[in-house]
Amino acid sequence: MFVRLSVALCGLVLMFSAPAFGAERRPLLQDGKKTLYQRVVTHPGAEMRAAPSPGAELVQERVRTFSVFYVFGRSDGYLEVGPSSSAPDGWIRESDATFWPQAVTMLFTDRGGRGPVLFFKDEKSLTDVCAAEDMRERLRLINARMSVNRNGQAALPDFPVIAAEPSDAEGAVSAGRFYLMPVKGMAEPFAGTKFLEVASIDPEQIRTEQAGAAGEERAALPTGALPTGVRPSGVRPSMGVAFVIDSTISMRLYIEESLNVVRSAFDSIEKHGLGADVGFAVVAFRSNMQDRPALEYLTRKICDFTKLSDRKTLEIALSGVKEAKVSTHDFDEDSMAGIKAAVDGLDWEGYDARVIVLITDAGPLRPGDPLASAPMLPTEMRDYARTKNIRLTVCHILSPRGETDQDYAAGAYRELTSVGGGLSSYMAIHAPDSVTGVGNFSRTAEQLAAGLIGVLRDVGKGFVGADGKDAGQVKGKDAEQAEEAFSLSAQEAHARRIGESIGYAAYLDFLGKTRVTRSPRLVNAWIADMDLALLADGRYVPAVEAAVLITKNQLSDLQLALKIIVDNAERTKKTDARDFFQSILAASAQMARDPAAFSAGRGQSIMETGVLGELLEGLPYKSDVMLLREDDWYRMSIGEQTFFINRLKSRISRYEEYDLDVSAWEGFGAPNSGDWTCRMPLNILP
Numbered sequence: 001m002f003v004r005l006s007v008a009l010c011g012l013v014l015m016f017s018a019p020a021f022g023a024e025r026r027p028l029l030q031d032g033k034k035t036l037y038q039r040v041v042t043h044p045g046a047e048m049r050a051a052p053s054p055g056a057e058l059v060q061e062r063v064r065t066f067s068v069f070y071v072f073g074r075s076d077g078y079l080e081v082g083p084s085s086s087a088p089d090g091w092i093r094e095s096d097a098t099f100w101p102q103a104v105t106m107l108f109t110d111r112g113g114r115g116p117v118l119f120f121k122d123e124k125s126l127t128d129v130c131a132a133e134d135m136r137e138r139l140r141l142i143n144a145r146m147s148v149n150r151n152g153q154a155a156l157p158d159f160p161v162i163a164a165e166p167s168d169a170e171g172a173v174s175a176g177r178f179y180l181m182p183v184k185g186m187a188e189p190f191a192g193t194k195f196l197e198v199a200s201i202d203p204e205q206i207r208t209e210q211a212g213a214a215g216e217e218r219a220a221l222p223t224g225a226l227p228t229g230v231r232p233s234g235v236r237p238s239m240g241v242a243f244v245i246d247s248t249i250s251m252r253l254y255i256e257e258s259l260n261v262v263r264s265a266f267d268s269i270e271k272h273g274l275g276a277d278v279g280f281a282v283v284a285f286r287s288n289m290q291d292r293p294a295l296e297y298l299t300r301k302i303c304d305f306t307k308l309s310d311r312k313t314l315e316i317a318l319s320g321v322k323e324a325k326v327s328t329h330d331f332d333e334d335s336m337a338g339i340k341a342a343v344d345g346l347d348w349e350g351y352d353a354r355v356i357v358l359i360t361d362a363g364p365l366r367p368g369d370p371l372a373s374a375p376m377l378p379t380e381m382r383d384y385a386r387t388k389n390i391r392l393t394v395c396h397i398l399s400p401r402g403e404t405d406q407d408y409a410a411g412a413y414r415e416l417t418s419v420g421g422g423l424s425s426y427m428a429i430h431a432p433d434s435v436t437g438v439g440n441f442s443r444t445a446e447q448l449a450a451g452l453i454g455v456l457r458d459v460g461k462g463f464v465g466a467d468g469k470d471a472g473q474v475k476g477k478d479a480e481q482a483e484e485a486f487s488l489s490a491q492e493a494h495a496r497r498i499g500e501s502i503g504y505a506a507y508l509d510f511l512g513k514t515r516v517t518r519s520p521r522l523v524n525a526w527i528a529d530m531d532l533a534l535l536a537d538g539r540y541v542p543a544v545e546a547a548v549l550i551t552k553n554q555l556s557d558l559q560l561a562l563k564i565i566v567d568n569a570e571r572t573k574k575t576d577a578r579d580f581f582q583s584i585l586a587a588s589a590q591m592a593r594d595p596a597a598f599s600a601g602r603g604q605s606i607m608e609t610g611v612l613g614e615l616l617e618g619l620p621y622k623s624d625v626m627l628l629r630e631d632d633w634y635r636m637s638i639g640e641q642t643f644f645i646n647r648l649k650s651r652i653s654r655y656e657e658y659d660l661d662v663s664a665w666e667g668f669g670a671p672n673s674g675d676w677t678c679r680m681p682l683n684i685l686p
Contacts, residue, residue, distance in 0.1 A: 025088065027085055042069065043098070045096065046067075049078075049091050066180060068595075069092075070596075077094050103594060107544060107547050108172065115531055116164050118146075126528060145161075171511025180199075183196050193529060201521075202518050236456050240281065241279070242346055244282075244342050245284050246338070250399065258359060258445070262282075262315065263315065279305035280305065281305045282303050285298065291371075295326060331402060337373045348388065353510065356391070357395060358395065363408050379416075396426065425498045443491075443492050445495070451497065451500040453499075549679055550591065552674045624683070
């Protein structure tokens with residue numbers, strides 16, 4: 001018997017409303033589509049009028065920035081639009097909106113191990129560069145030409161590139177700055193790389209230009225001027241490093257060695273005059289005490305951020321950390337609880353660069369473990385930390401005792417620390433015996449700290465950046481010199497490069513904030529989703545990542561729908577039912593294609609209309625659910641299907657955190673918080 005979901009209850013009814021009174025207008029269809037409507041996203045300053053004329057009556061003086069409208073008609077450079085697919089509300093200038101066939105937008109990835117994105121004037125220009133035998137030389141000439149102009153705008157009419165992401169000297173576009181890069185089209189001429197037709201919209205930049213054009217007393221910041229409360233760009237970013245340490249029985253020696261690592265780091269900070277710039281904190285974790293009270297705690301804040309001037313406080317606190325006296329219920333420990341305690345419980349305020357270093361010999365508790373206290377799995381936890389501007393890395397100690405657990409743990413922690421393209425800031429510490437393990441851990445952790453601290457030290461010396469060698473991880477001058485001078489092992493060199501990569505990415509983000517660095521302003525361009533310079537060397541390092549623009553109301557609809565579907569599946573134990581998989585797949589496809597239609601009406605479900613294939617067709621990126629074929633679902637064991645459901649439950653928990661996090665949403669003047677907008681990474685949608 002199939003799981004039968006109530007359409008009226010689940011809100012998953014990706015449907016089309018039945019006509020109410022008389023003939024109902026429908027939006028224009030996308031070219032070549034039978035069910036997908038044309039949509040646009042509005043720019044800042046858009047106005048809505050009653051007719052396609054500049055003198056027509058104003059319907060809405062200021063349309064909310066990034067509003068998504070259906071298109072019902074075109075006339076004289078105007079679009080007839082409405083937020084609902086049932087009727088238009090008025091007319092906006094076509095130049096005040098960007099065509100958007102799906103809800104996918106792109107975000108720049110961290111700049112720790114890649115170069116600036118180049119925006120090409122057309123697909124052919126991008127293809128010509130990527131297909132050229134002398135691709136490296138062409139890119140060198142393009143970058144040399146781009147650097148001639150301070151603003152990165154090409155002066156020659158036949159030049160293939162019309163804009164570029166800001167250079168390292170200018171700083172990265174801060175992750176906290178709300179820009180939109182809607183995807184208008186996609187091609188895949190080469191395996192492993194997508195070419196994307198995008199627009200680039202920076203609301204603050206457009207507002208400044210409009211204010212200047214209108215003669216308003218809101219002038220743009222002069223070059224070098226900073227917003228109130230932002231420190232000058234010549235000042236080093238401050239860095240907070242939190243150690244999240246597994247304090248169970250098997251970790252005794254590594255807890256003790258962590259104290260030596262902190263002492264060594266403080267010595268280095270003192271030597272290089274960075275005492276006011278770096279703070280360390282420590283959080284310990286074990287596992288749920290429900291059936292083992294003698295564990296004493298699940299998580300414990302050992303010491304909040306402490307700087308050089310008060311190093312004794314941290315050293316005394318860390319020396320007092322002892323291993324548990326009893327074993328936990330599983331070899332895996334609740335490391336996700338430890339990370340969440342560090343994200344939520346430490347005072348990160350005042351630290352520009354924020355890093356968590358997880359130290360453990362076990363994997364995180366597995367999905368569905370009834371004693372797991374943190375409801376989010378590694379993918380969702382990584383995203384949770386990202387929205388707090390916290391970067392994660394893991395020191396995973398590979399001891400013989402955990403041999404059967406290591407593959408699972410390594411996979412989970414690589415996912416937790418993923419930076420895309422198969423790269424991560426995961427470090428495996430080989431520990432065939434306790435003496436070797438402690439030595440390897442000490443040297444690896446010290447090199448990680450040296451990489452992080454080295455970036456801050458070199459910023460003061462005019463540090464320009466890294467050359468992106470070694471699989472996209474940053475490899476700066478100091479790492480190369482250290483390898484030659486001290487013959488670092490591959491493991492230690494890898495840790496050093498991870499430290500530099502994380503530190504340099506955080507520095508570029510800080511520099512972008514202090515200089516108010518903007519995303520390129522352009523109407524239309526083509527980009528590659530991989531770093532072109534590394535692609536020329538045969539390496540695939542993502543330059544952008546996919547996200548979906550959704551409102552609070554749409555996220556609430558999705559969260560409620562998934563809860564009801566998952567509850568139904570768990571209650572009936574019919575997880576092999578076709579309805580379950582089809583419902584989840586439809587939800588995922590609709591949210592990526594057209595979130596506004598997710599709960600738009602009553603009637604026939606999208607599965608029953610037979611248009612699910614068209615929703616999936618042409619999407620430039622797909623979530624893990626959309627990539628799963630129906631046959632794969634039916635071949636899964638009950639255990640595998642249960643794992644899949646637990647992953648959905650983790651995402652529901654992440655949606656709840658999104659809803660509570662005010663900093664994740666942009667209102668753009670909307671009085672109703674349900675209309676606020678966020679850019680949610682596609683990989684945490686269903």
